[in-house]
Amino acid sequence: MKSMQDQAMVQEIMQAFAMRTGLIGTAVNPKRYLWTDAFAVCNFLRLYQDSGDIEYKDLALKLVDQVHHILGRHREDDTRSGWISGLNEEEGEKHPTIGGLRIGKPLNERKPGEPIDEQLEWEQDGQYFHYLSKWMHALSRVTQVTGDQQYNRWAIELAKTAHAKFSYRLQGHMEKRMYWKMSIDLSHPLVSSMGQHDALDAFITYQELAVIAAGDPERSEDTDLSAEIADALGMCHNIHWMTDDPLGIGGLLSDAYRLTQLIMHSSLKEVDMLLKLLQTAKEGLDAFVNTNNLSYPAEYRLAFRELGLAIGLKAIKKMKHLLPDEPLVKNLEQYQSLADEIIRFWLSKENQKNSTWQEHIDINSVMLATALAPEGYQELHKGEDHGK
Numbered sequence: 001m002k003s004m005q006d007q008a009m010v011q012e013i014m015q016a017f018a019m020r021t022g023l024i025g026t027a028v029n030p031k032r033y034l035w036t037d038a039f040a041v042c043n044f045l046r047l048y049q050d051s052g053d054i055e056y057k058d059l060a061l062k063l064v065d066q067v068h069h070i071l072g073r074h075r076e077d078d079t080r081s082g083w084i085s086g087l088n089e090e091e092g093e094k095h096p097t098i099g100g101l102r103i104g105k106p107l108n109e110r111k112p113g114e115p116i117d118e119q120l121e122w123e124q125d126g127q128y129f130h131y132l133s134k135w136m137h138a139l140s141r142v143t144q145v146t147g148d149q150q151y152n153r154w155a156i157e158l159a160k161t162a163h164a165k166f167s168y169r170l171q172g173h174m175e176k177r178m179y180w181k182m183s184i185d186l187s188h189p190l191v192s193s194m195g196q197h198d199a200l201d202a203f204i205t206y207q208e209l210a211v212i213a214a215g216d217p218e219r220s221e222d223t224d225l226s227a228e229i230a231d232a233l234g235m236c237h238n239i240h241w242m243t244d245d246p247l248g249i250g251g252l253l254s255d256a257y258r259l260t261q262l263i264m265h266s267s268l269k270e271v272d273m274l275l276k277l278l279q280t281a282k283e284g285l286d287a288f289v290n291t292n293n294l295s296y297p298a299e300y301r302l303a304f305r306e307l308g309l310a311i312g313l314k315a316i317k318k319m320k321h322l323l324p325d326e327p328l329v330k331n332l333e334q335y336q337s338l339a340d341e342i343i344r345f346w347l348s349k350e351n352q353k354n355s356t357w358q359e360h361i362d363i364n365s366v367m368l369a370t371a372l373a374p375e376g377y378q379e380l381h382k383g384e385d386h387g388k
Helices: 004-020 034-051 054-071 089-094 129-146 150-166 198-213 226-236 246-266 271-291 303-322 327-335 337-347 361-372
Strands: 167-169 176-178 189-191
Touching: 004 034, 004 361, 034 054, 034 129, 034 361, 054 129, 129 150, 129 198, 150 167, 150 198, 150 226, 176 198, 176 226, 198 226, 198 246, 246 271, 246 303, 271 303, 271 327, 303 327, 303 337, 303 361, 337 361
Parallel strands: none
Antiparallel strands: 167 176
16 A cells, blocks of 8 residues: 555545445445445455454455345345355355355346346346456455455355356357346346456456465365366457446456466466557557546546546556566556546545435445555455464
8 A cells, every 4th residue: 555644545435335334333234236345345455454453354254244145145125035046044154156146236137028228227136247256356365365265265156157157159159258247046148248348357367266276275176267267268369358438448457467467476378368458458548538538527427437447557557567678568657647636536525525426435435445555456366464
């Protein structure tokens, strides 16, 4: 973390998030949302690493437990109950991710046969692969920081289930594709189109889980992700990742840094993929800057999307340290200052009064904390201090 001031701000933001969503306090029905909670787990882990205060580790583990017991089970307004995997209570406790995890949207999922309302679909529950991959990463980070392999095992169980249910092969085609959104019980797709970066996220995340599993004394054939890794790599070959969406660009940069670490420290051979990622991120940044979106007032901006970009931009300096002679990394350096510009804008109490901040306060604030201290989310294998 850059400074004591940043650490204090992250502590303040995460404490408020914990109170507001029922992670701490007396709330009867905690409010859990998978994407936000994945980043929050990483933030709490980083606070633990920086401060040595075990309270932050406990909050990370408590958040994992809440997510599994809320988003791993059917909704209160559903006719179904129990674990969405269908396991009984005892087995569900042992394998809380094996049925996937709900998104945590305010409305129940669209019923089979019900026509799609594109606006309403954003507010309806189900499962997103790109949320599940973020949770896999968060669970793996718990193992990396604490040394407890159970969390990475749960991540692998989630990976195997998600991959099996979200991926499919079109008739007459060799390559697989992935559904963008599935039903809560993973029985059918809700949105059949493929997320632009889902296969990329899958490939890098599966590789991360496999590296961590190599140190698990209880690893078995059940934890082997070779087939899923090969599938995800195959899906990556024919997809162009270019985007001018700030959250998407930030994701590419964060993925590039994770991939860099896997190449440098775990002997992964995907250098061509890394170079493609860096080039695509540069093209995306060129296009984004031309939109001039960062000059707009707060009411026309979405904080969490911009903060996702800031998080990714923070990885450029770290990649430069690992790859000091790579021209594509040097080409990205001109954009590093955008991260501080975005963070300053959304730290402003005046800008936080705006409805676009307040309506999404949990995801906005957690992403702001991650932008201030991205190491908990982006760094791999930093578990040497887990005995604090």
